[in-house]
Amino acid sequence: MDVVIAGAAETDEVGVLPDRSALGLHIEAAVNAVADAGLRMADIDGIASVADPGPVAVAHALGISPSWVDGTGVGGTSFLLHVRHAVAAVRAGYARTVLITHGESGRSRVGTARRTLAASSLAGQFEAPYGTVGPTTNFTIPLLRYMKKYGLTEEQLASVAVAQRRWANLNPRAMYRDIISVSDVLASRMIAYPLHLLECCLVTDGGGALVVTAADRAADLPKAPVYILGGGEASEAPLISQMADFTSSAAFRRASASAFTEARLGPDDVDHVMIYDAFAHVPIYGLEDMGFCKPGEAGAFIAEGHTSPGGSLPVNTNGGGLSYTHTGMYGMFLLQEAVRQVRGEAAAQVPGVEVSMALGNGGMFMSSGALLLGKNP
Amino acid sequence: MTLTKPVPEPTPETRPFWDGTAAGELRLQRCTSCGHAYFYPRPVCPSCGSTAVEWFAASGLASLCSYTINYRPPASFGEPYAIAVVELAEGPRMMANIVGIANTPENLVLDMPLRVVFEERGDISLPQFAPAEVS
Numbered sequence: 001m002d003v004v005i006a007g008a009a010e011t012d013e014v015g016v017l018p019d020r021s022a023l024g025l026h027i028e029a030a031v032n033a034v035a036d037a038g039l040r041m042a043d044i045d046g047i048a049s050v051a052d053p054g055p056v057a058v059a060h061a062l063g064i065s066p067s068w069v070d071g072t073g074v075g076g077t078s079f080l081l082h083v084r085h086a087v088a089a090v091r092a093g094y095a096r097t098v099l100i101t102h103g104e105s106g107r108s109r110v111g112t113a114r115r116t117l118a119a120s121s122l123a124g125q126f127e128a129p130y131g132t133v134g135p136t137t138n139f140t141i142p143l144l145r146y147m148k149k150y151g152l153t154e155e156q157l158a159s160v161a162v163a164q165r166r167w168a169n170l171n172p173r174a175m176y177r178d179i180i181s182v183s184d185v186l187a188s189r190m191i192a193y194p195l196h197l198l199e200c201c202l203v204t205d206g207g208g209a210l211v212v213t214a215a216d217r218a219a220d221l222p223k224a225p226v227y228i229l230g231g232g233e234a235s236e237a238p239l240i241s242q243m244a245d246f247t248s249s250a251a252f253r254r255a256s257a258s259a260f261t262e263a264r265l266g267p268d269d270v271d272h273v274m275i276y277d278a279f280a281h282v283p284i285y286g287l288e289d290m291g292f293c294k295p296g297e298a299g300a301f302i303a304e305g306h307t308s309p310g311g312s313l314p315v316n317t318n319g320g321g322l323s324y325t326h327t328g329m330y331g332m333f334l335l336q337e338a339v340r341q342v343r344g345e346a347a348a349q350v351p352g353v354e355v356s357m358a359l360g361n362g363g364m365f366m367s368s369g370a371l372l373l374g375k376n377p
Numbered sequence: 378m379t380l381t382k383p384v385p386e387p388t389p390e391t392r393p394f395w396d397g398t399a400a401g402e403l404r405l406q407r408c409t410s411c412g413h414a415y416f417y418p419r420p421v422c423p424s425c426g427s428t429a430v431e432w433f434a435a436s437g438l439a440s441l442c443s444y445t446i447n448y449r450p451p452a453s454f455g456e457p458y459a460i461a462v463v464e465l466a467e468g469p470r471m472m473a474n475i476v477g478i479a480n481t482p483e484n485l486v487l488d489m490p491l492r493v494v495f496e497e498r499g500d501i502s503l504p505q506f507a508p509a510e511v512s
Contacts, residue, residue, distance in 0.1 A: 124383070125391060126385070126417050136445075136449070137460050138472075141460060144487060190446075192447055239417065241472045
């Protein structure tokens with residue numbers, strides 16, 4: 001049975017939204033996605049979301065009584081796992097039409113619990129005492145090892161932010177749109193050596209939602225279906241020190257390989273790529289771990305413009321977490337842009353996208369989901 | 378804004394590690410079935426799944442695997458500081474700060490030899506690493 005994304009939408013706005021709570025962002029995204037699918041909320045019988053507020057609160061707020069509930073929460077990639085799980089649920093008959101929602105008041109922190117870390121947790125014992133204070137202080141640690149092994153230059157690293165800003169320049173919804181240069185990036189203040197401000201993602205508010213259903217059910221719905229061709233999911237380590245190889249993500253590799261195997265496709269079949277970019281080094285790891293570049297070659301590949309507008313492999317065409325938006329759990333926005341590109345309705349539309357691939361990251365190289373989406377089964 | 382650096386709170390599974398640091402030893406676990414040495418403390422071997430594991434005192438020698446320098450230090454840290462991952466001579470990796478040397482990119486060279494030292498923090502002895510030639 002072919003399973004498709006029949007509806008996809010973001011909140012009316014993304015960025016700085018102090019007038020919406022996290023739950024309010026879920027609701028707005030859900031209403032928009034269900035409308036995009038040409039359905040009514042009463043048609044939804046499956047729900048997936050990440051706490052907090054989580055699938056129970058979202059379903060109840062929307063008046064949904066689901067027969068299938070998925071609260072998988074493994075960081076910002078969770079929504080890619082939800083899609084894969086929803087495919088299985090639709091095939092199994094556990095649900096007919098699944099709604100997957102994301103809403104996060106990541107910047108304004110409205111209706112959102114304060115982040116706390118128990119001193120007895122693994123991170124509380126073996127990371128926090130050394131001064132880790134969020135992603136900038138541990139997601140960044142592997143990078144120097146990669147730079148030493150492969151000779152990645154700081155200019156090549158900066159070019160990731162430059163390339164994505166060129167895409168954001170074409171997207172009116174992007175938070176930052178002005179073209180930047182490598183020297184602009186390197187002149188921005190140091191946040192977490194060797195990463196500068198412009199190599200770190202935004203912190204924003206926003207949301208998005210997806211409607212997943214069987215292809216036969218989607219046939220008479222208004223939007224062209226986006227086929228879920230294959231997926232993968234993987235986890236690695238809860239502590240950055242335990243990531244097996246600081247120059248390659250095992251979770252990225254395993255999730256991507258699974259997606260290609262399920263879809264019976266390879267990198268040469270992919271027209272458009274979305275890679276979770278909490279920091280500028282993550283798309284470099286992603287391109288290599290997905291198989292688009294050989295180990296050590298992605299930095300030069302990006303610096304040469306191949307992922308930029310007009311390049312051979314368009315990557316992060318919404319501007320990415322670096323320039324478009326990054327609510328905290330950014331994975332939903334990878335899928336929104338992949339759907340838009342396959343449908344042909346993106347702001348910075350790439351001509352002739354038949355197959356798009358999205359790679360999500362959870363935590364600090366902790367977990368990953370990968371999906372291949374296509375215009376045709 | 379707190380001026381106190383975080384103090385780890387042991388659990389039953391990690392207590393022997395923290396008892397070790399209090400005694401001036403960096404204790405790791407090793408599988409008696411397959412010989413694999415590992416960190417962080419837990420009652421099962423991640424290599425073979427055996428629960429026949431034992432504690433042993435590591436050499437305290439390590440090398441600098443990778444690091445970042447946090448230029449937005451919390452008040453308790455004051456100045457920009459490196460958050461490092463070191464590779465122990467026995468194989469496992471762990472996070473640490475690098476002490477006894479200014480935390481600059483010029484000073485902190487990947488693969489430089491390090492040795493463990495212990496920082497008294499609250500009621501815990503926290504393992505840290507210093508350049509191996511500093512006595």
